[in-house]
Amino acid sequence: MSDTDAPVLRMESVRKTFGGSVVLRDVDLEVAPHTVTALIGASGSGKSTLLRCANLLEEIDDGAIWLDGEEITDPRVDQDAVRRRIGVVFQAYNLFPHMTVLENITLAPRRVHGLSRAEAEERGRELLERLGLGGKAGEYPDRLSGGQQQRVAIVRALAVRPRLLLLDEITAALDPELVGEVLNVVRDLKGDGMTMVLATHEMGFARDVADQVCFLDGGVVLERGSAEQIFGDPQQERTRRFLRRIVEAGRL
Amino acid sequence: MTLTKDESGAETPDPLDPYTPSARRLERERHKRARSRRATAIAAVSTLATAVVLYLVVVNAPGWPRTKETFFNGQYAREALPKVLEGLWLNVRLLLICGVAVLVLGMLIAVARTLRGPVFFPLRFLAAAYTDFFRGLPLIINLMIVVLGVPALRLQGVTVDPVWLGGTALTLTYSAYVAEVFRAGIESIHPSQRAAARSLGLSNRQALRYVVLPQAVRRQVPPLLNDLVSLQKDTGLVSIGGAVDAVRAADIIVGRSLNYTPYIVAGLVFVALTIPMTRFTDWVTARMDRRRAQGGIA
Numbered sequence: 450m451s452d453t454d455a456p457v458l459r460m461e462s463v464r465k466t467f468g469g470s471v472v473l474r475d476v477d478l479e480v481a482p483h484t485v486t487a488l489i490g491a492s493g494s495g496k497s498t499l500l501r502c503a504n505l506l507e508e509i510d511d512g513a514i515w516l517d518g519e520e521i522t523d524p525r526v527d528q529d530a531v532r533r534r535i536g537v538v539f540q541a542y543n544l545f546p547h548m549t550v551l552e553n554i555t556l557a558p559r560r561v562h563g564l565s566r567a568e569a570e571e572r573g574r575e576l577l578e579r580l581g582l583g584g585k586a587g588e589y590p591d592r593l594s595g596g597q598q599q600r601v602a603i604v605r606a607l608a609v610r611p612r613l614l615l616l617d618e619i620t621a622a623l624d625p626e627l628v629g630e631v632l633n634v635v636r637d638l639k640g641d642g643m644t645m646v647l648a649t650h651e652m653g654f655a656r657d658v659a660d661q662v663c664f665l666d667g668g669v670v671l672e673r674g675s676a677e678q679i680f681g682d683p684q685q686e687r688t689r690r691f692l693r694r695i696v697e698a699g700r701l
Numbered sequence: 702m703t704l705t706k707d708e709s710g711a712e713t714p715d716p717l718d719p720y721t722p723s724a725r726r727l728e729r730e731r732h733k734r735a736r737s738r739r740a741t742a743i744a745a746v747s748t749l750a751t752a753v754v755l756y757l758v759v760v761n762a763p764g765w766p767r768t769k770e771t772f773f774n775g776q777y778a779r780e781a782l783p784k785v786l787e788g789l790w791l792n793v794r795l796l797l798i799c800g801v802a803v804l805v806l807g808m809l810i811a812v813a814r815t816l817r818g819p820v821f822f823p824l825r826f827l828a829a830a831y832t833d834f835f836r837g838l839p840l841i842i843n844l845m846i847v848v849l850g851v852p853a854l855r856l857q858g859v860t861v862d863p864v865w866l867g868g869t870a871l872t873l874t875y876s877a878y879v880a881e882v883f884r885a886g887i888e889s890i891h892p893s894q895r896a897a898a899r900s901l902g903l904s905n906r907q908a909l910r911y912v913v914l915p916q917a918v919r920r921q922v923p924p925l926l927n928d929l930v931s932l933q934k935d936t937g938l939v940s941i942g943g944a945v946d947a948v949r950a951a952d953i954i955v956g957r958s959l960n961y962t963p964y965i966v967a968g969l970v971f972v973a974l975t976i977p978m979t980r981f982t983d984w985v986t987a988r989m990d991r992r993r994a995q996g997g998i999a
Contacts, residue, residue, distance in 0.1 A: 471720075510726065511720075512726075
């Protein structure tokens with residue numbers, strides 16, 4: 450398999466339950482390299498759980514997940530090694546409040562990937578500069594705005610040069626003005642060829658940036674296709690209803 | 702969070718969800734079971750090996766026969782146990798009463814120290830002075846001052862019972878410790894929580910009572926338990942005033958027989974008292990965690 454066509458992430462009949470309720474049911478997904486996959490759907494449809502499963506933060510009940518052709522849900526696999534190759538950005542930023550921005554960013558490169566302090570800081574500053582946060586390296590997260598914190602979180606995920614980036618509703622906690630600055634960062638990353646899976650409520654953004662859109666409903670991928678197909682000509686009644694509500698709410 | 706999954710049997714069959722575990726899942730679960738069996742076996746073997754080594758080292762020590770006679774004498778143990786248990790009842794009562802008093806007083810002092818606003822300065826100052834003083838004062842000296850000094854004043858209506866006075870001294874010292882535990886816990890709650898509570902119109906006091914303290918207490922359970930266990934052992938110190946607790950009961954027999962076995966018995970009895978307490982708090986905190994978080998982090 451060559452690097453160009455083999456999927457970076459592949460899921461096969463993934464099932465996840467919490468207690469008695471089934472959160473993901475028979476989910477299949479393929480994410481080709483350098484593409485962006487958007488997961489859309491109502492709150493509670495399983496988008497975040499799917500991302501958490503992909504990063505092994507949740508243990509799946511059944512099915513299997515592959516990263517670059519290696520099955521990562523095999524119990525023999527080293528989970529930390531898997532996570533080293535995946536970057537995650539959380540909805541609530543999850544920055545470490547006791548560390549400065551630069552320390553947040555250089556933690557994993559230094560402690561996990563064994564970079565020297567100088568190397569890690571150089572790369573960190575370079576990324577910060579690129580995302581317009583050059584002056585904030587010495588600040589503590591609590592002193593930054595939400596949009597700035599989220600951009601720092603993205604830098605933190607990028608600092609380890611991940612193979613795959615998972616973005617879990619990264620703009621949900623931001624006000625509209627700040628949403629733009631974060632989404633622009635994601636657009637730039639797509640331009641750089643970063644492979645991404647993102648759960649989002651920003652339909653306009655999903656339509657612009659996604660190569661593949663999956664509509665989740667009740668833990669099932671009800672419909673999938675290109676952005677034009679899903680937003681332009683949805684086949685399922687549920688998808689149509691969901692998009693209609695979004696349009697009525699003025700979100701598309 | 703626990704990651705053990707045993708749902709294949711527990712899941713109720715749903716007509717809309719004709720799910721049967723795949724071969725892949727069954728294989729995975731087989732592997733996990735095998736792995737946990739192996740881990741258990743390794744733990745058992747290494748425990749056994751350690752125990753055997755320790756046993757051989759102790760038993761082959763040159764002074765072992767003499768030590769065994771002096772510290773592990775079955776006859777004295779049988780003689781001491783009822784007396785020690787009788788004395789222990791006093792320790793338990795002291796622990797219960799002082800424990801409650803310490804928690805209440807400690808909480809009041811901690812809250813006094815976290816009050817904001819210039820009006821509360823005297824209160825803050827007093828609370829700070831109290832913790833500084835009683836944390837610094839050695840417990841044994843505190844006990845002697847209270848147990849021996851207070852009766853010497855011959856105050857009308859003030860008890861001279863060494864148990865009550867000893868309990869008072871313990872409460873004074875331990876409230877200072879516990880107040881600091883509470884204060885650290887209160888201050889560890891992120892300011893955004895207080896902000897959220899105040900934004901709902903809750904007063905400072907209500908925010909503390911309904912939002913900050915419940916979160917703080919949860920984090921404080923282990924250090925609080927630490928202090929309570931420590932308190933439980935220090936209840937033995939009231940014997941300096943003449944009260945007969947478990948340690949004193951053992952002491953009396955040792956003084957008569959010159960055999961130290963009763964001390965071992967008293968020690969083991971104290972250990973036996975703390976273990977259930979620790980397990981109980983572990984269980985309570987684990988249950989609280991499970992209720993709060995649905996998913997788990999591997």
